[in-house]
Amino acid sequence: MSARRPAPGDMRTHAAPAAVDWSPRQYVKFAHLRARPALDLLDVVMRAFSRDEGPRAVFDLGCGTGITTRLLAERWPAARVTGIDSSPPMLAQARAMTGDTSIEWREADLAAWSPPGDADLLFSNAALQWLDNHAQLFPHLIGPLRPGALLAVQMPRNYDQPSHENMVAAARSGPWWARLEPIMRTRPVARPEDYFDILAPHARELDIWETTYVHALEGDDAVLEWTAGTGLRPYLQALEGEDRDGFLAAYGELTRAAYPRRADGRTLFPFRRLFLVARR
Numbered sequence: 001m002s003a004r005r006p007a008p009g010d011m012r013t014h015a016a017p018a019a020v021d022w023s024p025r026q027y028v029k030f031a032h033l034r035a036r037p038a039l040d041l042l043d044v045v046m047r048a049f050s051r052d053e054g055p056r057a058v059f060d061l062g063c064g065t066g067i068t069t070r071l072l073a074e075r076w077p078a079a080r081v082t083g084i085d086s087s088p089p090m091l092a093q094a095r096a097m098t099g100d101t102s103i104e105w106r107e108a109d110l111a112a113w114s115p116p117g118d119a120d121l122l123f124s125n126a127a128l129q130w131l132d133n134h135a136q137l138f139p140h141l142i143g144p145l146r147p148g149a150l151l152a153v154q155m156p157r158n159y160d161q162p163s164h165e166n167m168v169a170a171a172r173s174g175p176w177w178a179r180l181e182p183i184m185r186t187r188p189v190a191r192p193e194d195y196f197d198i199l200a201p202h203a204r205e206l207d208i209w210e211t212t213y214v215h216a217l218e219g220d221d222a223v224l225e226w227t228a229g230t231g232l233r234p235y236l237q238a239l240e241g242e243d244r245d246g247f248l249a250a251y252g253e254l255t256r257a258a259y260p261r262r263a264d265g266r267t268l269f270p271f272r273r274l275f276l277v278a279r280r
Helices: 024-048 067-075 088-098 134-142 162-172 177-183 192-202 222-228 233-238 241-258
Strands: 057-061 080-085 104-107 121-125 150-156 205-217 267-279
Touching: 024 067, 024 121, 024 150, 024 205, 024 267, 057 067, 067 080, 067 088, 067 121, 080 088, 088 104, 134 150, 134 192, 162 177, 162 222, 162 241, 177 233, 192 205, 192 267, 205 222, 222 241, 222 267, 233 241
Parallel strands: 057 080, 057 121, 080 104, 121 150
Antiparallel strands: 150 267, 205 267
16 A cells, blocks of 8 residues: 655544553563664763763653663663653553662653653653654644753654555455554654654754664564564454454465565564654
């Protein structure tokens, strides 16, 4: 399926999905690989603060199971660190994995959440792609920040690759299409230059880049197992019974053909991600 490229003011193709029922167990299957972009983003953010003058108030937006939140707390132990997510199961897992620490976990819908004026760092790893209308969202996040504060974001931008295009193809291939068509979001993240246009009027420094990670995945149906913890979740949540099984079978067949296992049994999975760091 060929989808139109979203303009900066309309980064959606269809209606946004209902709240996704996240599976912490499925998501953390590839935790070490999912953490890599967060570490790369954190490395850039660390250089923006001196060790003696680090951020005092840090917010991890879409914290999930809290892996990135813990990294932020370890890097700046004197800071007030808050992890924010809309999924109770994810937050429960974050609390269980973190134990007795000073991190505050808060349930909130990021589409309606506003940063406090004393925030020094808004950090978001692979979360904001689930929200629509980035032309309004990003100014809303950076606008209340004090001068010098940072907005640091990583979002997947793999939507033109087989891992994601096959979701659309599989959705169209069976009687389940009527249930899936209303939740299709084929291009939720726009081009880097679109984010430059959105953020440049609000930032005195702006760094935007892309990285393609080539993951060597283990096991059967490795790419399906990866997407089942993220992009595939809204589709699986919308279906049940034979429709769910049929859709998964169709997606698995397409994806195995697109990402064949290599001679050593592993599957190479290129995955492009967009990064931006904006200083207010």
